[in-house]
Each structure stands twice: as structure tokens, then as C-alpha cells.
Amino acid sequence: MKHVNEIDTEAAIKAAAKKVFMKKGLAGARLQEIADEAGIGRTALHYYFRSKEKLFQEVWRDVFKEMLERSVIIENAEVTVVEKMQLFADHYFDKALSEPELDIFMLNEFNNNPEIMNEILQSGSPIMLMINDIKKAVECGELKGEPQQIFITMISICVFSFAGKAMMQNMLKIDDETYIKLMKARKAYVIDFLKTAFKP
Amino acid sequence: MKHVNEIDTEAAIKAAAKKVFMKKGLAGARLQEIADEAGIGRTALHYYFRSKEKLFQEVWRDVFKEMLERSVIIENAEVTVVEKMQLFADHYFDKALSEPELDIFMLNEFNNNPEIMNEILQSGSPIMLMINDIKKAVECGELKGEPQQIFITMISICVFSFAGKAMMQNMLKIDDETYIKLMKARKAYVIDFLKTAFKP
DNA sequence: ATTGCTTTTAACTATTTGGTTCGACATAAT
DNA sequence: ATTATGTCGAACCAAATAGTTAAAAGCAAT
Secondary structure, three states: OOOOOHHHHHHHHHHHHHHHHHHHHHHHOOHHHHHHHHOOOHHHHHHHOOOHHHHHHHHHHHHHHHHHHHOOOOOOOOOOHHHHHHHHHHHHHHHHHHOOOHHHHHHHHHHHOOHHHHHHOOOOHHHHHHHHHHHHHHHOOOOOOOHHHHHHHHHHHHHHHHHOHHHHHHHHOOOHHHHHHHHHHHHHHHHHHHHHHOOO | OOOOHHHHHHHHHHHHHHHHHHHHHHHHOOHHHHHHHHOOOHHHHHHHOOOHHHHHHHHHHHHHHHHHHHOOOOOOOOOOHHHHHHHHHHHHHHHHHHOOOHHHHHHHHHHHOOHHHHHHOOOOHHHHHHHHHHHHHHHOOOOOOOHHHHHHHHHHHHHHHHHOHHHHHHHHOOOHHHHHHHHHHHHHHHHHHHHHHOOO
16 A cells, blocks of 8 residues: 655656756756655655656656646637637736746747657647638738737747746846746736737 | 057957867867867967957857847838838848858757856847737737737837748758848848748 | 556766867978 | 878776665654
């Protein structure tokens, strides 16, 4: 029978690993640092997750799922495209505000190591649906511009706000707290911006 | 006296290093891979640039300079703010199109290892000048929105287009060539978008 | 308490990787 | 041609780090 604290330890390790991986990336992270962060011996890591690779996979799976949950695209036909976009941004900012480091980590590992994507899952379709919605709206004269470009613009405004954290903090010379405040204000700004930015 | 091929080899190493560092990041890059890429023995790297750290510094310096050149902010009082923003985007897209991987690399290393910034230089001011210009324009009723937010939006639209390359390629299921085409189209789109997006 | 399982630690091994030394060869200066 | 200096690779070294093994410690059922 399993001892009671296994779940705790395992969760603690994953949390610690997530933290370190997010800060240093896969290649930069050290198992020792993860172990220290989790308050256990380094070999216990191997006991729970045979290898660094395996541990990373676990963390990545979770992070990726979080990212998907963060990028909810409403399928409801009752709301207008602009409202869909606003809902997207609203939800995205809420989630991202609670874990601003996730965006750059995703982008990063995505880039360094594109193949990790394939193993996990194919998300695909909702994006195309939204682009299609935008397309229809453009044809109706409700929006202006090339649908793909509109979509990219929306994503940029949301994702870069967090992926560019370090860069922006340096440019604007602001600390973590001020940054969070700025992003809270940005949420409202973006939702309002989306309302008018693509109007013909 | 220096033998003739020193310059070539040195340049070849730097080019190779840049390539590998951009793909794998500082921590992920291997000297062997850089040497192979440059077509020389691994020890020659040490001959030219004593250590990995030193080599990275050199590459980073160049890359950073490129990034600054890419982000030119016009100081001319003769042109309107919107025109300044358009000029910024125009120039940025031109430069970025010739080396799309640079953006994510910058963001990345910036994030993993914020201290590398401090050593190089303090760029600072032109950004504040532009934000000030935007502020004035907002006060005149020429633009609408919080100046910092407008600035961040502009940066997002430009930088994320390239920093999010891997992510976008995966989302839209497109190859490198198609991506470049999309970004060429995006340049025109963004310049046009900036003209109207912040209008009151 | 004994037994049997689970968890954790300590000690060890293997591998990867950055860095050094030294000699061979090339090129330039005399 | 000889000498001096620059270029570069083979072999080696040392440190860091991932991974293994085996034994100790902890917990729960009997």
C-alpha cells in the first residue's frame, strides 16, 4: 500500500520542476535545483520520475493543458465575432495574470524543440473556426482586414503582453508588482481596443 | 603577422555560434555543434574565443545591436505620431523578415538570464520619447487610449509576429516559406492597421 | 514484534561537456 | 633556407550532472 505522503511529494516535485523549468528552460534546469526547491534529495526525483526527460514531459503536458485552457475560443453562434474576441482576451488575461511566466516558456520550448509538440496532441480546429468566423464578419462588412491577420493581431496583443514580460520590464524600468498592475489595466484596455480596432 | 584566414575563421565561428545559440539557447548549445557548423575542430573555438561564455558574449553583443537597429524610433518632429509608428513597423518588419529567429532568441535569453542585459548598455530613452509623443497626441485628441498601452500594443503586433513563429506555424500548419509570405503580407497589413487602430 | 511493502538517502558510476596542453603544420618575415 | 609566429587538431583533463544500486528508514498490516 502506498504511503500517505507520496501524492504530496510527487506534487511537490512537479511544482518545483515547473518553477525551475519555467525559469531556466529544459536545457538550463538542473535536477539538483529542482530537488532543492522541492526540499528532497536529488535521487528521489529519479524514484518518482525516472529521468529528467520524463519529468519534463510530465510538466510540459500540464503546462500545455493550461495553455489550452487559457486560450478558450467560444463556439457559440449567438455572440458576435467581436464579442468572441473580447471573451477570448478576457479569459486569457485572467489566466495569464495568475502565471505570467508561462507564455514565454511555451514560446521558448516550442522554438528550441519543436518536436515535443507532436507527441502531445493536435489541438488545431477551434482556431480555424474562429478565423472562419472572422472571415464571415469581414464579408458582411462587420470587420475590416485579412482574417488571418486579424487573428494574429489579437493573439499578439494577448500573448506578447506576457511573453515579453522581461523585455517590457527592462524597457519601462518597472518591477514585478508594477508590471502586474500594468497588465491588469491592460486587460481592460485590450477588451476595449478589440471593440473598435478592426471596425471598417 | 596574422595569417589571412583568421578573419574568415573567426567570422565563420561567430556565424555558426549565432545560428546554434539562436536555435538552442545559451544553455542548450554545444560547442561541438558550433564547431561542426563552422567546419573546424572544437578546440579552435577555444583558440579564438577562450570560453563558451566569451563566445556567447560576442554573439549576444551583435544580436543586441541588431535588435536596436531593428527598433528605430524616429525623432523627427515633422512627422505625426502615427507616421512614426508606421515607420517603426515598416523598418522592423524589413529587418525581422531577413532574420525571423532573432526575436524569440532575444526574448528568451532575456528571460532566462536577465542579468546579461545590464552589462551591455542602457538603451532606454527613445522609448520614453515615443511614449511621450503618444501622450501628447492623446491629449490633442489625435489618438485614443493610455499611452503606455498604445505603445505596448504596437510593439506586440511587431515583435510577436516573429517571436511567435514556431507557435503560429504550428497553429496554422504552415511551413517556413508560407510563413515568410504571411509576414510579408502582414507588414502591409500592420502599417495600414496602425493608421486607424488608435483613432478616437 | 515481525513481516512486507514503500519511500528516502548515501555512495557510486557513466557520460557529457567545457577547457587545457602540446605538437604538427602553415605562413610570413628575415 | 631559416626562423618566428599564427593556426589548428589530437589527446588529455577536470568538473558538472544525469542515472544506478543497494541499503537504511518509515509505515502499515498481521
